[in-house]
Amino acid sequence: MDFLIFQVPMLTLQAVLDGLLLGILFALIAYGMALQWGVMNIINIAQGDLVILGGYIAYFMYLYGIHPAWGVIVSPIIMYFVGVIIYKLVINKVVDRDLFISILATFGISILFMQLMNFAFGADVVLANSGYGTTMLFDNSVTLPNSKIFSAFISIVFAIGLVIYMKKSKLGRAIRATAQNARAAKILGVDTEKVYAATFGINAALCGVAGALISITFTIHPYMGLPYTIRSFMIVIVAGLGNLPGVAMSGMGLGVFEEFADYILGTEFRIGSVFLLLVLILVYRRFKLSRKREYLK
Amino acid sequence: MNKNIILYGTILIFGIAAPFIFPAFKVQLSILCILIILAITWNVQGGEMGYNTFGNILFYGLGMYLCASVQVGMFFPLGEWTEGGGEKTFVHTPAQFFQGFAVGLAVAAVVPAIIAGLIGYSILGLRGHYFAICTLGLGVAAGEISGGIEIIGAGQGFTTPPFPNVDRLEARGEFFYFCSFIVLVFTFLAVKAIYSTRFKLVLNAIRDNEDKAEAMGIQTMKYKIIGWMISAFFCGLAGGIMGGLVGYIDSTDVAFDGREMGVFMVLMAILGGKGTLWGPSNWCNFISYI
Numbered sequence: 001m002d003f004l005i006f007q008v009p010m011l012t013l014q015a016v017l018d019g020l021l022l023g024i025l026f027a028l029i030a031y032g033m034a035l036q037w038g039v040m041n042i043i044n045i046a047q048g049d050l051v052i053l054g055g056y057i058a059y060f061m062y063l064y065g066i067h068p069a070w071g072v073i074v075s076p077i078i079m080y081f082v083g084v085i086i087y088k089l090v091i092n093k094v095v096d097r098d099l100f101i102s103i104l105a106t107f108g109i110s111i112l113f114m115q116l117m118n119f120a121f122g123a124d125v126v127l128a129n130s131g132y133g134t135t136m137l138f139d140n141s142v143t144l145p146n147s148k149i150f151s152a153f154i155s156i157v158f159a160i161g162l163v164i165y166m167k168k169s170k171l172g173r174a175i176r177a178t179a180q181n182a183r184a185a186k187i188l189g190v191d192t193e194k195v196y197a198a199t200f201g202i203n204a205a206l207c208g209v210a211g212a213l214i215s216i217t218f219t220i221h222p223y224m225g226l227p228y229t230i231r232s233f234m235i236v237i238v239a240g241l242g243n244l245p246g247v248a249m250s251g252m253g254l255g256v257f258e259e260f261a262d263y264i265l266g267t268e269f270r271i272g273s274v275f276l277l278l279v280l281i282l283v284y285r286r287f288k289l290s291r292k293r294e295y296l297k
Numbered sequence: 298m299n300k301n302i303i304l305y306g307t308i309l310i311f312g313i314a315a316p317f318i319f320p321a322f323k324v325q326l327s328i329l330c331i332l333i334i335l336a337i338t339w340n341v342q343g344g345e346m347g348y349n350t351f352g353n354i355l356f357y358g359l360g361m362y363l364c365a366s367v368q369v370g371m372f373f374p375l376g377e378w379t380e381g382g383g384e385k386t387f388v389h390t391p392a393q394f395f396q397g398f399a400v401g402l403a404v405a406a407v408v409p410a411i412i413a414g415l416i417g418y419s420i421l422g423l424r425g426h427y428f429a430i431c432t433l434g435l436g437v438a439a440g441e442i443s444g445g446i447e448i449i450g451a452g453q454g455f456t457t458p459p460f461p462n463v464d465r466l467e468a469r470g471e472f473f474y475f476c477s478f479i480v481l482v483f484t485f486l487a488v489k490a491i492y493s494t495r496f497k498l499v500l501n502a503i504r505d506n507e508d509k510a511e512a513m514g515i516q517t518m519k520y521k522i523i524g525w526m527i528s529a530f531f532c533g534l535a536g537g538i539m540g541g542l543v544g545y546i547d548s549t550d551v552a553f554d555g556r557e558m559g560v561f562m563v564l565m566a567i568l569g570g571k572g573t574l575w576g577p578s579n580w581c582n583f584i585s586y587i
Contacts (some may be wrong), residue, residue: 043426099426100349104567107560230434237427268445275438279420282431286422 014142015259021148023255025210025217027248028155029228030235031162032206038241039179039199040095045106046086047232048225049113050204054079054211055220056121059128062215068128071212072154076205083204087197095196110225117222127219151213158209162202163244175199227271234278237285309482316474323470327542330477331535334484335558336565338531341488343566345497346524347504348421352432353532354559355439356413360405360533361540361551362443365457367404368397368541391461398541405537406530413529417522424507433559440553455546473542480538484531491527500524 033047044050057078058071090109094102135144166172177185178195186192214220235254239246254274261273316323335357343349372393389397416435423431460469491497499520502510511517540546 043430100429103426103429104560104563111560226437230430230437233430266445269442272438272441272445275434275441278434279431279438282423282427282434283419286419290422 010142011263015263016256017142017144018148019256019259020252021144021152021255022258023252024152024155024248025213025251026228026231026235026254027251028159028206028213029210030232030239030247030251031159031244032203032210033229033232034236034239034241034244034247035175035206036199036203037236039175040091040196041099042091042095042102043099043106043233044203045103045229046110046113046225047203047207048228048230049110049117050079050083050207050225051211051214051228052117052220052222052225053082053113054208055215056117056211057208058212058215059126059220062128068130068212068216069150071128071215072209075208075212077208079208079211080201080205083201084197086204087200091200092193092196110229114222114225121222123222125219125221126215128215130216145217147217151217154209154213158206159244159248162206171195171198227274230275230278234274234281238281312478312482316471320467320470323467323474324542327470327474327477327538330474330481331539331542332561332565334477334481334531334535335562337484337488338528338535339562340566341491341500341524342528343563345492345500345504346521348424348521349429349563350432351429351559351563352420352435353528353562354436354553355432356409356529356532357536357539357558358436358439358443358548358553359409359412360536361546362455363408363533364398364401364405364537365455365540365546367401368394368458371397371400389458389461394458394461397458402534402537406534409533410526410530413525414522417525418518421518421521421525436553436559440549443553444548454548454551457540457544457546459544473538477535477538477542480531480534484534487531488527496520496523 029047029051033044036042036044054071054075057075058068061071061074062068086109090105091102094105130147130150135146135149136142137144166176174185174190174195175198177188177190178192178199182192185195211220231254235247235250238250238253254277257277258270258274262270265273315326319326335353339350339353342353368389372389420428420431420435460472499510499515499517502513502515503517503521507517540551543551545551
């Protein structure tokens with residue numbers, strides 16, 4: 001192996017640290033997906049587009065002179081209502097239907113959002129400058145933007161907050177009950193329709209947080225949504241539904257993988273390698289299961 | 298039976314006469330034909346076999362790139378062509394153009410079918426939504442990766458050979474219209490012939506209950522792969538013609554356009570009715586009309 005990245009240990013360290021900080025963000029998005037997949041049995045292709053929409057909220061705050069870090073507070077509140085509206089308009093019609101119908105419906109939402117954002121905000125790549133500066137480590141050989149550390153910290157705070165909320169609050173318990181058995185929960189007086197709406201809203205709010213953080217740390221563009229969806233799907237299937245530490249671990253693993261793919265294959269193959277990894281993981285699991293004559297379903 | 302012959306005959310005559318009745322809409326009519334081919338072949342997979350795929354766009358884009366590359370590569374160096382403005386320095390004579398296009402189409406049909414056969418064993422073992430997401434990933438991955446390969450134009454796209462200079466102004470539109478229409482008729486007849494054999498029953502058995510079908514002694518994997526190869530064959534053909542028609546290939550917006558073309562073909566087939574031959578075709582008319 002004569003790649004530069006393996007000869008210079010500091011570069012390796014840089015890639016690993018970048019990947020870990022990035023991966024925590026992915027894990028936050030994947031957490032939202034795991035939540036609604038578990039509760040409503042819906043795969044939301046529009047997940048990534050909700051992330052990008054949340055990012056644009058932070059970006060517009062930045063344009064109007066407010067520090068974009070406040071987007072972490074504002075964006076989830078707006079996105080919660082966006083999520084509830086999407087649920088009321090589309091998702092409640094497909095929630096007990098075939099899974100493929102829900103994939104198709106959310107695919108439609110995704111395309112609609114993509115085009116609307118392109119129409120409303122323009123096709124430029126934008127970022128909200130937080131002005132946090134960078135931290136230098138090891139004689140300036142490893143550079144970490146403070147905004148990345150900030151975003152990882154905020155993601156962890158939100159993830160832990162949500163876990164506690166799901167355990168302790170009344171709504172959290174109702175959501176978990178619905179996830180276990182929707183019919184029984186309904187009989188015992190849980191308004192499942194409300195629970196579904198709240199779940200979708202919480203998922204959208206998580207996407208909003210992640211989007212605001214992405215607009216601070218990286219860049220956003222109306223067409224960048226689909227890779228985020230695929231990443232979160234991949235993290236969820238690797239970790240398994242309802243396995244939160246697993247989601248965090250596989251999220252960070254994906255982040256590190258992506259940074260290394262970026263160095264070794266080149267930036268133009270970065271997104272491609274993510275999608276290819278998804279296919280490889282699915283095929284690997286299919287062969288593993290087929291030995292027992294089972295299949296992924 | 299007699300009625301059917303009259304019906305098919307009318308449609309055939311209308312199809313042949315269409316470019317002369319509506320000369321301004323030749324490009325739209327050709328796109329309509331391509332869409333019908335895509336929806337009919339998606340239906341082999343999604344409707345009859347119950348394997349909902351977003352991945353047929355992979356074969357469509359592959360066919361598009363292969364057809365154009367072969368057409369250029371047979372006569373001129375491909376790398377110099379794509380590096381910039383190759384269509385200005387190298388000019389196909391009419392004979393070269395048509396010869397290249399024919400060979401290109403043949404390659405564009407056969408190679409995707411072989412690729413479908415090769416990856417089929419791994420991918421078709423997945424079921425339900427895992428299969429849908431996996432094929433979606435496959436299509437988008439192909440788009441992103443082909444956007445990074447230098448020899449087929451990378452991110453800046455690939456200009457397909459311009460139509461040679463013949464005396465008639467209308468020749469380009471008519472040529473591509475009749476290409477797509479002939480392929481459409483061929484596809485329709487082939488799929489109809491396939492549907493009238495035992496093969497269709499096997500596909501339906503797989504859709505209804507794959508485990509039981511396997512228990513009945515059907516080698517489901519073999520049939521699934523053959524079904525996918527049939528789809529890939531016609532998708533590649535459609536892609537090859539579409540590449541020539543559009544005249545410009547971009548990796549994510551024209552060839553592997555999984556977000557639009559890939560969803561359209563699913564939508565057309567589902568709106569028109571899964572598992573029917575005419576439903577997809579009729580809805581294509583409607584969507585293409587919009």
